[in-house]
Structure formats: structure tokens, C-alpha cells
Amino acid sequence: MYVAVKGGEAAIRNAHQLLAEKRRGDRSLPAMTVGQIVEQLTLAVDRVMGEGSLYDRRLAALAIKQARGDLIEAIFLVRAYRTTLPRFGASLPLDTGRMVAERRISATFKDLPGGQLLGPTFDYTHRLLDPALEDDGATEPAVADAAPTEDGLPRVTDLLADAGLIEPDGTGEDAEPADMTREPMAFPAGRDLRLQALARGDEGFLLALGYSTQRGYARTHPFAAEIRMGEVEIEIAVPGLDFPVSLGRVAVTECQMVNQFKGSGVAPPQFTRGYGLVFGHAERKAMAMALCDRALRARELGEDQTAPAQDEEFVLSHSDNVQATGFVEHLKLPHYVDFQAELDLLRRLRSEWEARDEAGREAAE
Amino acid sequence: MDHQPEQKTDRRQALAVLARANSAELAAAWEALSDAPAIETLRDSEIGLVMARGRVGGGGAAFNLGEVTVSRATVRLASGEVGIGHVMGRDTGRALMVARFDALWQSPGHRGWVETAVVAPVSQRLAKADAETRAKAAATRVNFFTMVRGEDA
Structure with missing residues (x-):
């Protein structure tokens, strides 16, 4: 059983502000734009759309930015957003x-x-890191077949x-x-x-x-x-x-x-x-x-x-x-009352066990 | 730019092109329209979801794949034509523009203009983009051949 706790408002507010600062990172570097994420982290965007079950590239990119690149957190954000929208209907099956x-x-x-x-595949690449990508060098346009x-x-x-x-x-x-x-x-x-x-x-x-x-x-x-x-x-x-x-x-x-x-x-x-x-x-x-x-x-x-x-x-x-993630991560939220109850039970069991143990030893003597 | 001879498309095709026109294209055409008739908004543009469906195996029974954000709007000309706009994404302005052009397309006095000013140029841009996608994919066409291995020879 989970019993709610109160308090900690200021700490929570400050923690979120700290999160925002960490998200921004080194301010001497330019902030990443949603457009850049859409265009350059396309496969991360695709994963968030797929598992977020919502096709919207900009929204997925925004979620990735807000989640600091944590894709499961980004998927969570997208799923939460979708619940705010009405359903217009269903499409015809895609052909x-x-x-x-x-x-x-x-x-x-x-x-x-x-x-x-x-097509644009990682297959047959040598999986060697490309130091040239450290710089923003020009990229050759892809070859087009006649x-x-x-x-x-x-x-x-x-x-x-x-x-x-x-x-x-x-x-x-x-x-x-x-x-x-x-x-x-x-x-x-x-x-x-x-x-x-x-x-x-x-x-x-x-x-x-x-x-x-x-x-x-x-x-x-x-x-x-x-x-x-x-x-x-x-x-x-x-x-x-x-x-x-x-x-x-x-x-x-x-x-x-x-x-x-x-x-x-x-x-x-x-x-x-x-x-x-x-x-x-x-x-x-x-x-x-x-x-x-x-x-x-x-x-x-x-x-x-x-x-x-x-x-x-x-x-x-x-x-x-x-x-x-909801069920696993809820374990880190305060469970003080819950834990206290378990602790009390354990203490009682322990004292009963010790009493029985002592009685057993006395009987044996 | 000189226009191609007016290309006849039916409303379904016109809407399919309008749905993929970008805001700049729609706004520019709207501004170029000199004799815009009175257009009443029947349903304000709104954002919602459409559940995209696939088919088992590609051709079997339908299943729900996931949702798509969609913006939609409905308008009516004074002469009665009802125009609808449905576009992917969260862009109510674009949905409203598409609805207006759809209404105008149905009005005999404006259809030719909508075709020439919006549908034809956007359709050309989209066709060019598809041709480029296809040409680039074609450049990666591969012909694998199986080698006869030593022990089989």
C-alpha cells in the first residue's frame, strides 16, 4: 500500500530548477533547437513516435529535448500529451x-x-567512429540514379x-x-x-x-x-x-x-x-x-x-x-508508512521467534 | 513562372495536395487572391488525433498502429460550398487555409484559380521531391549474386 506524503515543496521546486539548468548544460554552447533534433536525431524521434504511439515529429523532438535525451522519459511525455487531445476517428488501413x-x-x-x-542503412558500414563528424563539415549530397x-x-x-x-x-x-x-x-x-x-x-x-x-x-x-x-x-x-x-x-x-x-x-x-x-x-x-x-x-x-x-x-x-517504468520507478518514492508497518511486523515476528527459541532451549535443558 | 496548361484534378486529389502544402505556400496563395469571397467558419480549427491503422501482413484484417496528430477545420462560402481541411500535425492555421481553398475549389468561379495558384505548383514540388527520393533510392539498388562455394564446385 502506498500512503501519500506531504511537504518538500521548496525542495521539489529547486530540484526542478536544477534539472532545467542541467538540461541546458554548458551555456557557452548554443542551445539545441527542436528543428535540429527533428532533422539530425531522426531515429531517436522515430523511436519516441513509435513507442509513444503518436506520430508527430516536432512533438517527439520537443519531448527528447525536455527529457535530456532519455527516450523512455520522452515517450512518457508524449503519451501524457496524447491524453489531452480528442480522438477524431480512425484512418483507413495504410496500404x-x-x-x-x-x-x-x-x-x-x-x-x-x-x-x-x-537506402540509408547502417548495414555494411564498418562501425568505425568517424572523427570527421567532430566538425560541422560539408556533407556530400547523395547520388541520384537516372x-x-x-x-x-x-x-x-x-x-x-x-x-x-x-x-x-x-x-x-x-x-x-x-x-x-x-x-x-x-x-x-x-x-x-x-x-x-x-x-x-x-x-x-x-x-x-x-x-x-x-x-x-x-x-x-x-x-x-x-x-x-x-x-x-x-x-x-x-x-x-x-x-x-x-x-x-x-x-x-x-x-x-x-x-x-x-x-x-x-x-x-x-x-x-x-x-x-x-x-x-x-x-x-x-x-x-x-x-x-x-x-x-x-x-x-x-x-x-x-x-x-x-x-x-x-x-x-x-x-x-x-x-x-512507472511501476519500477515508483519504488523510489517515499514508502515510509509502508516500510514502518513492515518493520513493526518484523519486530513482532522476531520477538515471537526469539521467545519460542528460548522456550525450546529451556525445554531441552 | 508560367503555368502548365491547367491540370484537372478531382476534389480528392486536390485535397491530398493541399494537405501536404506548407504554410508559406498556402499563405502566399491566399494573399495573391484578389477576389476572396466571404468565407464563414463553420467549425473552428481544432487539434485532435486520428488512429492510424495497418493491416495484418500488409493485406489482412485491420489493426490499430498508433495515433497521428491532426488539425481540422470546416468553412462555408456565401454561395454555400462547404470546404474541409484535415492536415497532419498541430497547425490550425494550415487546416483553416486548406478548408478555404477546398471551398473555393468547389466554386466554379474559383476552381481554375485554385488549381493554378496552389494545387499545380504544390503538386509539382511534391512530385519533384518524390522523384528525388526514388532516384536516390535507385542509386542504392543492389544486385546480389550467390557464389558457388569451393566444396560444391
Whole structure:
């Protein structure tokens, strides 16, 4: 039980002022602008948007600045902000097949239509620190090819679905998907609810779980059939209009994982799939999400449930870093009354134990 | 700048372009409009959220991906055309501008002007940006080939 405390107003005020001073750092250096964070710490911004579950680059950048670069704190700020806004409605489902892709690769199909586009990737870099970045030197513009990519790239999983060796997407029946921001999480969770939770889940947690499946805790033999990153148009239905209205474009990363599957009582041998979709450029997260999505389908596919990554209650109840940090970090708030009560109880138990011990020794003598 | 022959777009396309126009583009066009009719604000611009949805596997059932900040406004011309503005982000001014241009686009007397002064130039800028994105992505196109390993040869 947590009992509230009073007092400490001046100390708290001064602590916050000290925090503000520390946030600013050395005043002989120029203050960082939100615009600089948006443009130059783009992947941090993307992570805050994804796990904050709110697509707004400037807001995410502001949160990063306010949180001194603590991304979980920034995610917390963004989540708190979203609760102040009304919900206008839901978008039509994004069509990732119509993405203006900056990157699109497949680890399984060498010659896929539309080709493999490496895009702005850390892959194949040597991971050597670049001392030139210590200075604000000029950056060469990227090379542009005379033959640009075509409009719209087919999804690999659509190209290879015909033979029946790869599991299809399933039907796009228009049931209203579950929304964990509106109703409390309930188990067993449908795949819609699981994907929502994973999309906003902590990257580190999902990465570790995804890794655990690769190491043998619910092995799923994954292949990255396709990873694509780029902008997709987002549209809403507006009452009274007979056409969808575009809001603009969101950047997303999508990962299609295919997994070897020997078949079970309910499903034939085929490649099954795990899916990852995340706001922004967040490839590691999208891959981890796809691995976790697949592992969590154990029950549906009739697989033995033996590992943490297959336990939806375990995964979904612990993937949210705002919830997790709230409960872990509340431990540092004053628990004086609570602790005092425990101390009293312990003293009583101790004196009873000592009395019994003494009585026992007397009886033995 | 001389304008291309007037490009016909339907309202959906015009709105999609307007939603991605920046404040400077919208403000400049608004100021250049000499015969702005009376426009009544039906719903003041406001900021809210739209839940973005994806599909399982890319093409299956819908799921909730996360929210997007959106600004929206609704206006009406004296002649009755109702214009709507929905834009991503927290910019009520932009939403209001888009709503005004949408209303004007529906008015026969102003459609040509909206097309020429806003939709066409913004659409050209956006097309150019997309072409650049595609060209830069294309320059990173890779052709992997599998090597025959020694023991298989």
C-alpha cells in the first residue's frame, strides 16, 4: 500500500530548477533547437513516435529535448500529451504496397520485382567512429540514379502467395479492431490487439524476446522476406463525403518475416508469417516485432507453448515501457508508512521467534 | 513562372495536395487572391488525433498502429460550398487555409484559380521531391549474386 506524503515543496521546486539548468548544460554552447533534433536525431524521434504511439515529429523532438535525451522519459511525455487531445476517428488501413520506398530489401528473394534498394542503412558500414563528424563539415549530397524506382513496389508476400507455400494475409474483413487505448487488455488477445501492443512496445524488450526465439526458446526458423521503409499516404473517411480524405503521409517501416513450419494438427506444412509495422524508420523494432508476432501465434498454429516469447500474457503485460517504468520507478518514492508497518511486523515476528527459541532451549535443558 | 496548361484534378486529389502544402505556400496563395469571397467558419480549427491503422501482413484484417496528430477545420462560402481541411500535425492555421481553398475549389468561379495558384505548383514540388527520393533510392539498388562455394564446385 502506498500512503501519500506531504511537504518538500521548496525542495521539489529547486530540484526542478536544477534539472532545467542541467538540461541546458554548458551555456557557452548554443542551445539545441527542436528543428535540429527533428532533422539530425531522426531515429531517436522515430523511436519516441513509435513507442509513444503518436506520430508527430516536432512533438517527439520537443519531448527528447525536455527529457535530456532519455527516450523512455520522452515517450512518457508524449503519451501524457496524447491524453489531452480528442480522438477524431480512425484512418483507413495504410496500404504499404503503395509506399514511396526509401529502402526495400529481401533476404530470401534475390531478384524480386522492383529490386533491392539498400537506402540509408547502417548495414555494411564498418562501425568505425568517424572523427570527421567532430566538425560541422560539408556533407556530400547523395547520388541520384537516372532511372528512379517505379511507382509502388509489390509486397514480396503477395508475389509468392499463389503456390500456397506461403501463408496468405488472411481476409481483410472489416471488423472493428481491438483498441488497447480504449478498453483494458483482455486475454486471450486477438492478433489485432497483439500487433497494436507490439507496435508501441519497448524496442529493447521485443528485441530480447525476438532474440530468445532465435536462440531456441520457441524456435521459429525466421527469414526476413522483406523489409521496406518509406512514406505511405494516410486517409480518413469524412461523414458526408463519398471519397476518402488524405491527411498527408506517414513514414513507416514494415517487416515481413517468413518462418519455416513443419505443419501441425491444424495447419499444413508451409511458410508461416510474422508481421512488423512501426512508425518511422525503425528496422530493428519492426524485425523484433515480426519475430514476436510469429512466436505469439503458437496457440493458433497448434504449436507447443514452452517459451516466454509465446506467452501472450507475459509479453503483452510487460512490453509497455511507460507502464514498466512507472511501476519500477515508483519504488523510489517515499514508502515510509509502508516500510514502518513492515518493520513493526518484523519486530513482532522476531520477538515471537526469539521467545519460542528460548522456550525450546529451556525445554531441552 | 508560367503555368502548365491547367491540370484537372478531382476534389480528392486536390485535397491530398493541399494537405501536404506548407504554410508559406498556402499563405502566399491566399494573399495573391484578389477576389476572396466571404468565407464563414463553420467549425473552428481544432487539434485532435486520428488512429492510424495497418493491416495484418500488409493485406489482412485491420489493426490499430498508433495515433497521428491532426488539425481540422470546416468553412462555408456565401454561395454555400462547404470546404474541409484535415492536415497532419498541430497547425490550425494550415487546416483553416486548406478548408478555404477546398471551398473555393468547389466554386466554379474559383476552381481554375485554385488549381493554378496552389494545387499545380504544390503538386509539382511534391512530385519533384518524390522523384528525388526514388532516384536516390535507385542509386542504392543492389544486385546480389550467390557464389558457388569451393566444396560444391
